[in-house]
Amino acid sequence: MTLRNSSSVTEFILVGLSEQSELQLPFFLLFLGIYIFTVVGNLGLITLIGLNSSLHTPMYFFLFNLSFIDLCYSCVFTPKILNNFVSENIISYTGCMTQLFFFCFFVSSECYVLVSMAYDRYVAICTPLLYTITMSHRVCFLLMFGSYVIGFAGAMAHTGSMLRLTFCDSNIIRHYLCEVLPLLQLSCTSTRINELVFFIVVGVVIVVSSVSIFISYALILSNILRIPSAEGRSKAFSTCGSHIIAVALFFGSGAFTYLTTSFPGLMEEGKFASVFYTNVVPMLNPLIYSLRNKDVKLALDKTLKRVLR
Template sequence: MESTGQNPPQRNHTKLVEFIFLGFSNIPNIQEFLFGLFLIIYIIILMGNSLIIIITHVEPSLQTPMYFFLGNFSFLEICYVSVTVPRLLTDFCRQTRNISFVACATQMYFFLVFGATECFILTAMAYDRYVAICSPLLYPIIMNHRLCIQLATGCWVSGIPVHMGFTYLIFSLPFCGPNQLNHFFCDIPPVLKLACGDTLVIEMLVYVITLLVVTIPFILILGSYVRIISTILKLPSATGRRKAFSTCSSHLMVVALFFGSGIITYLRPKSSHSAGTDKFLSLFYTIVTPMFNPMIYCLRNKDFMVALKKLHLKWIVLWPHKT
């Protein structure tokens, strides 16, 4: 693509640019169906993750590092989907789907920050499982409250400065051509397609940041689980092996869903990018995966289901007294 970043009129034009989401306008006959579907999914995500947060805070038996990180993860999921889904639902209800330059940059920034935080928290959760299974006697000492707070804080703040600078660089590019964004939110690939300057440096940075934020955490998680599975297979009791596998399988499923779609989106060659594929993959890691996460963690976790039943019984007992 020919660089036109030195043209003053185009540089001035970037201050006034608005993007227009095309979203799913190519399938107008099912707009109402998609609105209803995504609204139901969003409500499920909010309710499921809110339930996890409440139970992990009020149930004494779940006051452990594993559920501390799960509570953080659930709160993060609510933040993560709320960056894109409310805007998507709003766009289904109006004719003009324009978004200002600043609003687009803000949406991209928070999407990237929360996405990076999710990668780091999933890595911290894998480390917690690694210590619990590979060093069970030292687990209470290593995974103390102070370390859990430090790990959680590091996960939440690490991506902030990196993505602040990265987002600024992307939106410093000249945007002088079409302003129709063939997507339903301001993701990196569709925004870069509209830039008329030289995007080579930014594209290289995308690979570097994806390597640091996505690929390395993914490798660390896989390394942890190689050690975990090796340790589990050495356990003498079949019951012990089954219980250890059950506590790890939920996390592994979430990791596979989230990292798999993210790596395919950001690390595949630019020549293989297509608007339809990008939107499908984006739906997968922005909406579908967050919807399944509460189900995966809750339904496959006996301790959580016991705590949920206890909380339900408390509500039943207290409800008649309130009425």
């Protein structure tokens, strides 16, 4: 995709989280810590799944992809955020459009990866005897391929419609990254098509993802409640607990962010809320999926013994 600039603006100024100079160093240290934990956690989980054959199952295949997306997702904008805390908050037009594309791509892809994980849990609990047939290597690959293709299509739609806009004089983005809604506020041409694209793409992602996950867990819950033993119900719930927490954090914080940023008067609140799903959630996912997971703990123990031997 050629980034053709039809605007007189060649660069943007990112306001960041705060314009107060005394807060720049504390914010830098905070985001640096979050970034380090995110990279180490997700890279560690990717390595652990790759090195241990016991984790080469559909469930961990999806988790591998989730960690990969979170890692890339964080690397798209966090280094730039850190740089902006200690230097000028400037990003080129091309850099901004590139950041927008990859941000949209990884966010949309993660939504559908979470849907695939919910479907995997549904098959494992509701039709366990058919699990190996239903969740074959081919099916898992197609689910992931579809997630990335849909994410790519959504990102192309957002970025392509943004490239047709003209940015005249105003180039101050009141955000810490190049997001759709803050950029639309700077356009000196009609944004009607962009708004339509935004609501269609985001609406489809949210509705399809949330409805699919809700139906999966409604069927899972119905099946679990029919399990006669308390131990069986507890074991079934434990396999879904981590994913439910991850889904609630990602979709909950994302929905709150977009609801607040849709209103100009609440842009500041939305900007701070977006920190949670753009920075905190990718950091927490490895902890959520590993702390309560016996398979991951066992694999980690074996790997450490192998390395330290």
